[in-house]
Amino acid sequence: MAHSGNFDAETVLRARVLLLGSEPLTLGERLGAYRVLAEVSPRAYLPKLVDALFERAVELRDPGLDVVLYGQAADAARRFGAEVPDRKGRLRRALGGYEHALFTAGRRAEGRAVCEESAAAGSYGRLAVVLAEEGCHGEAADLHARHVAPGDADVSVWTLIEWAAALDAAGRHEEALEVFARVVGDAREAAAGDRAPLASLVWKLERYAGMLGAAARPAEEAGARRETLTVLARLAASGEPVSWSNIQATWVTLLALSGRPDEPAATPQAPLPALGVHPVHGWSPDVREGWFASIPAFERRVAALRASDDLPGLIVAQRRLTVRRALRWETAGRRAEESLRPSFDEGVDLAGRAAADPGALVRALTDRSMFLLAVKRYGEAHADLVAAAALRPIVTRT
Incomplete structure (x- = not known):
């Protein structure tokens, strides 16, 4: 779910004050603040927003909301800069949560598209499974062949x-x-x-x-x-x-x-x-x-x-x-x-x-x-x- 990002200075200030306060915050309050601050300080707050969205999905355990929450996490992770620690791994995790939610919701075509995006980001395993599930076994085999080096001792x-x-x-x-x-x-x-x-x-x-x-x-x-x-x-x-x-x-x-x-x-x-x-x-x-x-x-x-x-x-x-x-x-x-x-x-x-x-x-x-x-x-x-x-x-x- 996209956000306009048109937050005024007062909204941004309130979000900063909220996070700096001494009172413990609910997950919903933190999530709201991260949404605001990720727009103005993406380097500092996009990773926090992704983590909070995952936390919210686990907390709610509502399949109807998983697509929304994991979709937002994937959108935020796509915006990570090179300075974010384990940027590629965190992106793959966000995309993995999103495609799982899409398949659970019966939105298979969209889920496959996210698996293709994950493969492009270096995590090809789920795409290979999806191809095999759809009878495209040769394509799945070729995908493995491109990623598993001959004699690779580290392959599972x-x-x-x-x-x-x-x-x-x-x-x-x-x-x-x-x-x-x-x-x-x-x-x-x-x-x-x-x-x-x-x-x-x-x-x-x-x-x-x-x-x-x-x-x-x-x-x-x-x-x-x-x-x-x-x-x-x-x-x-x-x-x-x-x-x-x-x-x-x-x-x-x-x-x-x-x-x-x-x-x-x-x-x-x-x-x-x-x-x-x-x-x-x-x-x-x-x-x-x-x-x-x-x-x-x-x-x-x-x-x-x-x-x-x-x-x-x-x-x-x-x-x-x-x-x-x-x-x-x-x-x-x-x-x-x-x-x-x-x-x-x-x-x-x-x-x-x-x-x-x-x-x-x-x-x-x-x-x-x-x-x-x-x-x-x-x-x-x-x-x-x-x-x-x-x-x-x-x-x-x-």
Whole structure:
């Protein structure tokens, strides 16, 4: 919301006196004074105005006002001079708050425009997610490629997973494998030095093996699967060598990514989650809300399919529901195994009935194995993955 800036000398004087007074001021009073003084002394008061606008938005917690308040913060931050400490970082933060408010309000086109502005200011991550949500996976992958230097040791594993997911969705499977190989390599190195849990390595190896299989590289796929079983066998025999409390985000993100072939294609008119990105840390608010709101409809659909003779359709729909429940379970802080395990057990039961499709049972057993690993049932997780491995030669011949 713009302000005219036509403040007379008396108004400016009152604002200065108010801030210099000995009485504590309310946030509203400070905000009013900063609005006035930011017009006449921008160098001193624009940063204070931005901070106060953020503070006001947090205080009110009113989605209807967030667009206004964060929009004003973004406008003020755009006016920062070079002398403002961490000018670029503060601008990116203001733009981030504004685009989040716009997406929450359903104003996606405006939100995307702000993400583009953020990318121009050096923070490209949200734009990459938005592009992927709208089905522009190649553009998202290219955006990552422009910002991640080859061999860059400082790049986040989450960025690499997201980049590989965008490449894979764009049909650029060999490039996706190259990027995800970095994820696996880093995980191996960290696990070998007891700097990361073995569970994280298992989840990444399983995803890598699936990608190798989809790319028709059977020898490498078999090697990755043997390594996965070896690491999981070690966990089953002696437990995790390092302590960990909450790394299920990795498991659930990779689980959702594995389910992308079952989901419809995203478009700018019908955006969908950027699978490969964690929902809390990356998805746009409008997409996240729609994804979780779809759970009741999927529950009704699965219930109807149970009463039908469409077992293949039931298996697919039930897995899509399980993925959604797993994401909700992890993001809502639900850690009780009993609230989620029945979904994976049902998946195994249903797939076991599909004699004509042993691949469905392999996937269901693998899904449950990775979930059991997430709840630290290492022996059971290993048993499921062994059972899945025993079925793979049959799958290969069919």
